[in-house]
Amino acid sequence: MSNVFNWQLGREMEYPYEAAFPEQQFAFVFNTNRCIGCQTCTMACKSTWTFSRGQEYMWWNNVETKPYGGYPHHWDVRLLDMLEKANPGGQTWGGTPESLRAPYGTFNGKTVFEAAQTHIGPEGANRALGYLPADDEWSAPNRYEDHPAGNEKGAKGEYFKGGERLPEHKTWFFYLARICNHCTYPACLAACPRNAIYKRPEDGIVLIDQERCRGYRKCMEACPYKKTYYRGNTRTSEKCIACYPRVEGRDPSGGGLPMITRCMSACIGHIRLQGLIELNQDGTWKEARNNPLYYLVHVAKVALPLYPQFGTEPNGYYIPPRWVPRPYLRQMFGPGVDEAIERYIAPDRELLAVLQLFGKDERICDRYEIKEGPKVFEGEVRGKKFEIYNDTIIGYAKDGTKIIETTVEEPVYVRPERHANSI
Ligand code: SF4
Ligand code: SF4
Numbered sequence: 001m002s003n004v005f006n007w008q009l010g011r012e013m014e015y016p017y018e019a020a021f022p023e024q025q026f027a028f029v030f031n032t033n034r035c036i037g038c039q040t041c042t043m044a045c046k047s048t049w050t051f052s053r054g055q056e057y058m059w060w061n062n063v064e065t066k067p068y069g070g071y072p073h074h075w076d077v078r079l080l081d082m083l084e085k086a087n088p089g090g091q092t093w094g095g096t097p098e099s100l101r102a103p104y105g106t107f108n109g110k111t112v113f114e115a116a117q118t119h120i121g122p123e124g125a126n127r128a129l130g131y132l133p134a135d136d137e138w139s140a141p142n143r144y145e146d147h148p149a150g151n152e153k154g155a156k157g158e159y160f161k162g163g164e165r166l167p168e169h170k171t172w173f174f175y176l177a178r179i180c181n182h183c184t185y186p187a188c189l190a191a192c193p194r195n196a197i198y199k200r201p202e203d204g205i206v207l208i209d210q211e212r213c214r215g216y217r218k219c220m221e222a223c224p225y226k227k228t229y230y231r232g233n234t235r236t237s238e239k240c241i242a243c244y245p246r247v248e249g250r251d252p253s254g255g256g257l258p259m260i261t262r263c264m265s266a267c268i269g270h271i272r273l274q275g276l277i278e279l280n281q282d283g284t285w286k287e288a289r290n291n292p293l294y295y296l297v298h299v300a301k302v303a304l305p306l307y308p309q310f311g312t313e314p315n316g317y318y319i320p321p322r323w324v325p326r327p328y329l330r331q332m333f334g335p336g337v338d339e340a341i342e343r344y345i346a347p348d349r350e351l352l353a354v355l356q357l358f359g360k361d362e363r364i365c366d367r368y369e370i371k372e373g374p375k376v377f378e379g380e381v382r383g384k385k386f387e388i389y390n391d392t393i394i395g396y397a398k399d400g401t402k403i404i405e406t407t408v409e410e411p412v413y414v415r416p417e418r419h420a421n422s423i
């Protein structure tokens, strides 16, 4: 075991290999407040990569309804339970938040790697605490779709009594879109006895070498997000490849520029923003004030990692849903939840502009600038002053090409009378 630094935990942790950081890291932000559960992302991935025989149960992108849904079923609850048994009462956060190295304070508990040292999971001694889901747990990718939780249910079918309002609903659910997090410390990679899993030095994308894989499924057991899948007819495991030909700029429609993945570009709700992050020597993010991901994660702090306590340093970040009970969200996204929601509910001028970048272009936005416009609204949101300025945000690709120009207020187009009834 080596000691590596995990900034999401604000401390060093044990990992089977030495830290090795890529030149830049594939990362993304999903805004759960905007996801409508349409599964367009899911089908975009399936029709691109997993439509063949043996891949029927592979959903590299899936969207589950929380709290009851999950693919495989109850993947997160099962692991949280195992971690709690391995370290009863100890899975807590503390310390003081501190810049880039400990933005959420310090995690006092045990990660999947640390818990594996002291606790034997159901599959025996391993490099990461985990479990191998049974076949039937993969059978229904969208079980519990639209099922709400809450104690305030009235008669059957009467989920709302009226008067519900933010910040929290007593009866609630939300959609959680998931892909592989292309983790900085992947548990799948750590667990593979064949060294078949590797993290690309150029962009941090985690891949399974199909020549080396022998289908032992140690990656499936170890990945806390359950994002590798077994294919019976080839006897190998497969996973999300982050649409690497597009990220490399090899999709002809991008004119040579790095492009966002299929699931990102197909997203109907415009909930997804994807990019490439440059890292410091210790794995923290290099300051890039006007990179949209850097801004959302480290400046506005509205986007948080999914289950950071698992310890893999996932590179998927989420703007938490603002109507869901906070203890649930703190468990899922860590201690930054309250601050993130406060800022998102009444966004300041810059945040409002940056939120317009989601889903606007298929090329990766590396940097933005904002041109100030007039004030168009002034009011109050939950006791806080809230103003809207019709600013223009301009996005650039890494080579300086201008790829996005959009305003905060959506322009209104009035259809000319002569086309009134045409589509
Ligand atoms: S999410 Fe799972 S499969 Fe993806 S890199 Fe992390 S540990 Fe590996
Ligand atoms: S990034 Fe590409 S391979 Fe991965 S889930 Fe999205 S569409 Fe599928």
Ligand code: SF4
Binding pocket: 034, 035, 036, 037, 038, 039, 040, 041, 042, 063, 175, 177, 266, 267, 268, 269, 270, 271
């Ligand atoms: S396409 Fe976008 S809005 Fe639709 S389910 Fe996927 S993430 Fe949600």
